[in-house]
Amino acid sequence: METLTKNENADCLAHEIAEQFKNQPCTNTTGANTVPGTEPQFSNYPELLTKCHLSIFDTRDGTVMPACVPGLVPSLVLTNFTQSIYSDVLIDTKYTGVGIGSEKNWIVVVLTTNTPAGNFAPYSSNGADLISRVGLIYSSMFLLVGNILLL
Known part of the structure; x- marks a missing residue:
């Protein structure tokens, strides 16, 4: 079994x-006992991602296990x-990173991959990269249009 690397995000x-x-009671249908597909959906999930500087695009291949x-x-x-x-998820070698959080009786393990869709890279760096690429494209277009107008 491979060692998982701690992932801050x-x-x-x-x-x-x-x-x-944290305020949800433990029952025989919560957490690891939950039937797959019936896990609680949080309407504020995008806000949780934003708090952690993540985007849905960098977390799709990850797994959340409460x-x-x-x-x-x-x-x-x-x-x-x-x-x-x-147990099957924990032995899957596609997962390379881990994050763990707990509140009251709840513990949540988040597994990450080394793929762009699962590396949990902060969106701020991806966003900065996108902005710089867009800026470069606009600058190039501006120079091109400027040169055409001068002809």
Whole structure:
């Protein structure tokens, strides 16, 4: 099994999502016991991404795994992830990074990949790169139009 690298942006998102869960009670249908496809959807998910300087484009290949463990007892947390629907995800070698956040009885693990759609790179650098490319295109067009007008 490969070692996962800590990803600060995934840590941030894990913390923000754990914050959303903190007042939700533990039941036999929450966290790792949730039936896939029935996980809670947060209407403020785009805001959570923004808080962590992420975009949906850099997080699509990642995986968010919430679990509710009363008292966050370490051995039970480990069992909750390794003896649940999450066990197959945890051994998938496509994941290279991890972020972890917790609030009250909730722990959230966010796994990242090394792909552009899953690396959880901060959007500010991607945005700056896009702005510089757009700026270069406009500057080039301006010079081209200026040269045409001078002819």
